[in-house]
Amino acid sequence: MAILAAALTWRLVGTASEGADAAPVSTVEEAAPQSFEEMRELAEQAGGDPVPWQRLGFAHFSANMYPEAAEAYEEAVERAPDSADLWSALGEARIYADESDPMPPAALEAFRRSVALDPGNPRARYFLAVQRDLSGDNDGAIADWLALLADTPPGAPWETDLIRTISQVGQREEIDLQPRIEQAMATRDILPASATGGIPGPTQDQMAAAAGMSPGQQQDMAEDMVSRLAARLEGDPANVDGWIMLMRSYQTLGRTGQARDAYAHALEANPQAEGQLRAAAEALGL
Structure with a gap:
């Protein structure tokens, strides 16, 4: 049986590797209004600014109001179509909003849009590996998750859950993945995975x-x-x-x-x- 997409929840609006998006996306740490109604009113008054819609999406998602979260993130990506963070957040909200399909086509499309903008986006990479697992390509999913682990900074918020997911899949498939997990963690970069612009990185x-x-x-x-x-x-x-x-x-x-x-x-x-x-x-x- 394929692993459930809900095994790892990226309840983060931004992560260490998601900072290169073109849109000025917030991490929702600022003081927020007291009600969803007030937040939506502010968002509707914000014109082309995606941040209030992002805050509303995050607030709905945190309250397990997934259809409402997806709606808010859709408004955000309409205003910031170049934000990989927002596309991956939208994809996750769409997954949780659909109780009948572990990977709705609309969610898959959002994740693909995210990695097209930022191939390193951790949340999108995780869920695209989930799709491979759901489709029966268990080895491919495991390889993708291990590659994500190798690119994960030590102590990143999603590190523990990612390792747990890989271990659970290994148990399900009766594969000892611990040596590969240890290898991925031992060889991962202390710097970001991609070294652009001639910036030195580990060979x-x-x-x-x-x-x-x-x-x-x-x-x-x-x-x-x-x-x-x-x-x-x-x-x-x-x-x-x-x-x-x-x-x-x-x-x-x-x-x-x-x-x-x-x-x-x-x-x-x-x-x-x-x-x-x-x-x-x-x-x-x-």
Whole structure:
């Protein structure tokens, strides 16, 4: 029997790898009105701003009001069609809104739109693997989930549930996946999975070498990579993707103050990319 799509719930509006969307998407941490009616009224008055609709969708989803959440997210993506975060949130809401189909076509379409905008979007990647599992491609689903785990920053909010999902599928299929889980966790990047704009990232050889290092040696390797990234950006301050990578790297290392400083420098150097940088900062909790 295929694993239920509800096994892992991404009740997050933004994640560490979802910060590069074009739309200025919020993490819904600001003070909200007291009622859904007030939230909807504000959203309707917001014109082309997707954020109030996103907040309404998140609030409905958190209250298990899934059809209403899907409706609000549909309004949000209409205003911000380039937001991978919003498309993946819409896809999840559509799943929970449909009690008869574990992967409604409309949800699948939303996830595909999300990864077309951001191939690394964790929520969309997870549910697309669910679809493979539902279709009978269990090996493909397992491979996709393990690849997602390899790209997951240590301590990410979804890490524990993702590991649990992989383990449950292994038990169902009578496959010992623990060695593959450990391998994915041992070789994953401390930096984001994609290294764009010539920003240095770990090569396959470096990842293999890191697997045999002590925790202290792995930490030193990560610190060196982040230092080189910061130095590269001093000479290339217009590299927005590089700044987002540096912000995420500092945050992953627990250096929130430096992550915020990197955000400030990025804004100063790239005022035209304020929306993209703000979305990344909010997704990282800065």
